[in-house]
Amino acid sequence: MGGDKVRAENSVRAEVVYVGFGVHAPELGYSDYDGVDVDGKIVAMFGNSPGSFPHNERAFYASSRSKAEEAITRGAVGAIRLMSKRIEEYYPWERIKREAGTRPGMAWVTITGEAADYYPELQGGALISVDVARELFAGTPITFDEAREATAESRPASTPLGFEVTLARKSKHEVITSPNVIGIVRGTDPELADEYIVYSAHLDHNGIGAPVDGDDVYNGAYDNAMGSSLLIETARVFAASPPRRSVLFIALTAEERGLLGSDYFAHYPTVPTESMVANVNLDMPLFLFPLADIIAFGSEHSSLEATVEAAINAEGFALTPDPMPEENIFIRSDQYSFVRKGVPATFLVPGYASTDPDVDGEAVVKDFRKQHYHQPSDDLSRPVDWDSAVRFTRANARIGYAIANEDARPTWNEGDFFGEKFAK
Numbered sequence: 001m002g003g004d005k006v007r008a009e010n011s012v013r014a015e016v017v018y019v020g021f022g023v024h025a026p027e028l029g030y031s032d033y034d035g036v037d038v039d040g041k042i043v044a045m046f047g048n049s050p051g052s053f054p055h056n057e058r059a060f061y062a063s064s065r066s067k068a069e070e071a072i073t074r075g076a077v078g079a080i081r082l083m084s085k086r087i088e089e090y091y092p093w094e095r096i097k098r099e100a101g102t103r104p105g106m107a108w109v110t111i112t113g114e115a116a117d118y119y120p121e122l123q124g125g126a127l128i129s130v131d132v133a134r135e136l137f138a139g140t141p142i143t144f145d146e147a148r149e150a151t152a153e154s155r156p157a158s159t160p161l162g163f164e165v166t167l168a169r170k171s172k173h174e175v176i177t178s179p180n181v182i183g184i185v186r187g188t189d190p191e192l193a194d195e196y197i198v199y200s201a202h203l204d205h206n207g208i209g210a211p212v213d214g215d216d217v218y219n220g221a222y223d224n225a226m227g228s229s230l231l232i233e234t235a236r237v238f239a240a241s242p243p244r245r246s247v248l249f250i251a252l253t254a255e256e257r258g259l260l261g262s263d264y265f266a267h268y269p270t271v272p273t274e275s276m277v278a279n280v281n282l283d284m285p286l287f288l289f290p291l292a293d294i295i296a297f298g299s300e301h302s303s304l305e306a307t308v309e310a311a312i313n314a315e316g317f318a319l320t321p322d323p324m325p326e327e328n329i330f331i332r333s334d335q336y337s338f339v340r341k342g343v344p345a346t347f348l349v350p351g352y353a354s355t356d357p358d359v360d361g362e363a364v365v366k367d368f369r370k371q372h373y374h375q376p377s378d379d380l381s382r383p384v385d386w387d388s389a390v391r392f393t394r395a396n397a398r399i400g401y402a403i404a405n406e407d408a409r410p411t412w413n414e415g416d417f418f419g420e421k422f423a424k
């Protein structure tokens with residue numbers, strides 16, 4: 001696991017308590033902390049959150065920020081991350097070992113010089129392999145496979161494991177800078193020009209890393225040169241024909257290191273937070289085959305849903321609900337930094353359906369995620385269906401125009417989970 005963001009050296013020895021997902025959600029009648037005391041202990045937990053949760057709640061509780069805050073509130077001093085079956089499938093231990101230490105962890109630095117999202121209470125962290133986990137859990141009240149089974153069934157099975165471990169690490173630190181790049185198209189309506197639609201796309205990828213088949217350049221052609229080029233093209237269109245409200249185009253840095261550029265911007269925006277009426281994010285749109293449908297993450301939380309659907313339909317696409325809620329994609333790209341500041345957001349990605357009946361879109365996308373996502377082979381040798389790319393780009397631009405020209409600004413749905421949590 002990554003180093004400590006501030007301390008050069010730390011170590012902690014404590015008893016280990018297994019806490020399932022590490023989720024406490026009393027409003028959903030679920031807690032991994034009922035009946036266990038983790039004060040002064042090291043917690044061992046899986047990633048993600050219970051599959052029985054409604055989609056949005058699941059995404060919220062799956063974030064490592066939610067988990068760290070919960071563990072700290074309860075006095076935990078360290079955290080061990082366990083591997084679910086899904087993680088084991090996507091990130092075999094061999095790959096984790098190969099990539100370990102090849103990329104630094106990063107935090108952005110506040111105006112007062114502190115590391116953001118730093119939890120000094122957690123003195124140690126570790127990710128352990130399935131083999132090691134099986135050994136550690138042997139002879140405890142629960143076997144590793146029983147624990148994993150319980151989480152797969154959304155069943156809390158927390159228990160002290162009855163042994164102690166020492167978590168120790170040494171970390172080296174370096175200060176670097178990497179800017180967000182922002183462009184602006186001024187709105188034409190004096191009444192509305194001080195309100196902004198924000199288009200965003202991350203400009204970073206993973207740089208030079210562990211070689212795969214002798215290639216160590218992580219190109220990020222789809223993730224996210226494709227999104228960045230769509231951002232530039234969208235800006236070109238808006239510059240030529242400005243709408244009533246103003247439009248910001250932000251090329252965000254360090255998304256791959258934990259949404260750092262967008263989180264920084266959300267904390268230190270160049271325009272007042274209340275003046276940002278919506279965020280439209282672009283991240284890794286896959287045009288691997290002729291597209292028939294689009295998923296609009298996050299639009300169902302606000303009045304953006306109708307706007308988005310009209311824009312998509314106008315380009316001949318159908319709107320499809322999220323086919324892979326277990327991936328929690330809504331919280332995993334830059335739109336979530338805006339949502340956390342109360343700004344309604346949407347993030348469009350192509351769905352699985354194809355206009356070509358011979359294409360199994362789901363298989364093609366899943367193969368990309370397994371073979372090429374975050375690998376050197378996400379490069380120009382990947383196929384691109386340019387006609388789909390054009391229509392997708394137009395659909396995104398239509399969304400911006402519709403929001404920017406409408407009299408009223410977008411609103412969160414009455415009682416919406418994210419609206420209630422962040423927009424109040």
Ligand SMILES: [Zn+2]
Nearest residue numbers: 223224283284
């Ligand atoms: Zn990305």
